[in-house]
Amino acid sequence: MDVRIGLIGAGWMGKAHTYAFANALMAFGPESGKPIFELISDIDEGAAKTACQKLGFSRWTKDWKKVVTDKNVDVVDIATPNIFHYEIAKAALENGKHVYCEKPLTLSFKESKELAALAEQKGVINYVGFNNVMNPATHYIKDLISSGKLGEVMTFRGTYDQDMLLDPELPITWRHITKYSGSGALGDLGSHLLSVSQFLLGDVQSVNALSKTFIEERPAAPGSSKLVQVENEDFITIIANYKNGAVGTLSSSRVATGRKNYLFYEIQGTKGSVYYSLERLNEVNVYFTSDKSADRGYRTVFLGSDHKGYKVFNPASGIAIGFNDIKILEVHELLSAITNNTPYICDFEFGARIDQVISAVLKSAAGKMWVQVREEGAVSR
Template sequence: MDVRIGLIGAGWMGKAHTSAFANALMAFGPEYGTPVFEVVSDVSEDAAKAAKEQLGFARYTTSWEEVIQDERVDLIDIATPNAFHYEIAKAALTHGKNVYCEKPLTLSAEQSVELAQLAKDKGVVNYVGYNNVMNPANAYIKTLIDKNKLGKIVKFSGTYDQDGLLDASLPITWRHINKFSGSGALGDLGSHLLSISQYLLGNIENVNALSKIIIQERPVKVGSAEMAEVENDDVISILANYQNGAIGMISASRIAAGRKNYLAYEIQGTEGSVYYSLENMNEVHVYFTGDDSADRGFRKVFLGPDHKGYSAFYPAAGIAIGYNDMKVLEAHELLAAVTKGTSYACDFEFGANIDKTVSAILVSAQEQRWINVHEKGGITV
């Protein structure tokens, strides 16, 4: 079965999505659907034309509305900057299209809840690109939790730190402006950690957060003496209560000296603990109180073919997979949902709950008090 794709946004993420679809076909075969690159759209005609030629799309346009209305398109792939997700996704759902939207779903909890409900009403596939959820390490850890190998979960602690914006001379971008990004380190990095914790432990009930803007001004362009105000968080730290009774300590920084892609977390339970870091992507560290060797501390488990998703790439354990491979697994799950009606974790409801949590964190940081994530109503998983 062909799945005809209309890509909106021809930048880096649009290329990553397209590559993931092509590689999903090679890794899993046409049984789960054959991606057909029907049309690509971008506000820049040069970018759209280049994407058509480089990525293999049949046509290009500068109008995303044309892509939405095209009867030859089965799946709308939204890879635009954050601020445009809501308008495009709503139009796509209204036209009865399946929708694949890069994270975040929208910049407000209310809009995300609206889209989640509309997707339910339309009965179409609706997928948010929280690719870290698809990491085989997380599938393995979820199995440990679901089989009660860790006992009652007591604590989740994690951080996502990078130093990509540590240099104060780097110019301001859309990521620093709230109307385009929604938040800073929280939305760009912390939301990935929130997606993992939500996938593994369920929803957060309430939060108490502290955020700081460390670099308060940046040049308007490279080498310029003219400065512009940075509007959102460089660093954020969050205390959380989960609905399952666990407590959480979550943080994110985009100015963490020496950290390149440090997404790391530990889950502690009454009968065991697990630790994972994306910088050592192929290793999960586990400790079980019932092991004969329990007094020796954590032991290392290498990801391998027995862990969900891994065998699509390698036949033997210990060979590291990468970021793009998680996108491949994401594209495969999406294609399978469209062609076979299979289930998937990161639907719009999942994304809406993350956006509700992000919204509560932002209010908490501003008002310096505990905020209930679901106090404004809406949907929950």
């Protein structure tokens, strides 16, 4: 079955999505759907034309509205800055399209919940690109929890740090302006960590957060002497109570000196513990109290063909996969849901739950108080 793709956004993430679609066909075959690159859109005409040629799309346009209404498009793939997600996704759903949207789903829980309800009403596939949920390591750790090997989970400790914005001479971008991004390090990086904890531990019940902007002004443009106010946080730290009784400490920084792509978390249970770092993507470290040997301690599990998602790439443990391979697993799940009606994890309801927690965290940091995470949104205690 052909699945015709209309991509909105010709930047790095749009290219990553296209690469993933093309390689999903090579890795899994056409049984889960054959992606057809039908139409690409970008507000930059030059970028749209160039991407159309290089990525193999049949047509290009500057107007995203032509993508969501095109009769030859089955899936609208949204790889734009955050502010445009809601409007584009809503229009695509209203036109009966399947939607694949990069995270975060929208800038607010209210908007995300609206989209989740609309997607259910329309009966179309609705997928949010939380790629770390599709990481085979995440699924291995989920199996450890579900099987009871870790016992009762007591704590989740995690961080997602990068130093990509450490240089104060880097100019202001849409990521620094709240009306375009929704938040700073929390939405850009922390949302990935929240998606992993949501998948592994379930709902967060309440949060207490502290945020900080270390670089308060940035140049208006490269080399400019004019400085512009940074509107959102460089750093966020969160204490979280989960509905299952576990306690979490989560943090994220976009100015973390020396850290490049440091998504790290540790889960401690009554029978065992596990820790993982994205910088060592193919290794999971586990400890079980049942090991009574004199040299007991953490041991490293090298992920491989025995673990979900690996064998399509490599035949043996220790042969590494990477970021783009996880994106391949992500789009394969999307294609399979469209063509074979198979279940999938990161639907718009899942995305709305992450945005609900983000809303509560932002309210907590602003008010310096505990905030309950409830179905109607973030409500202070």
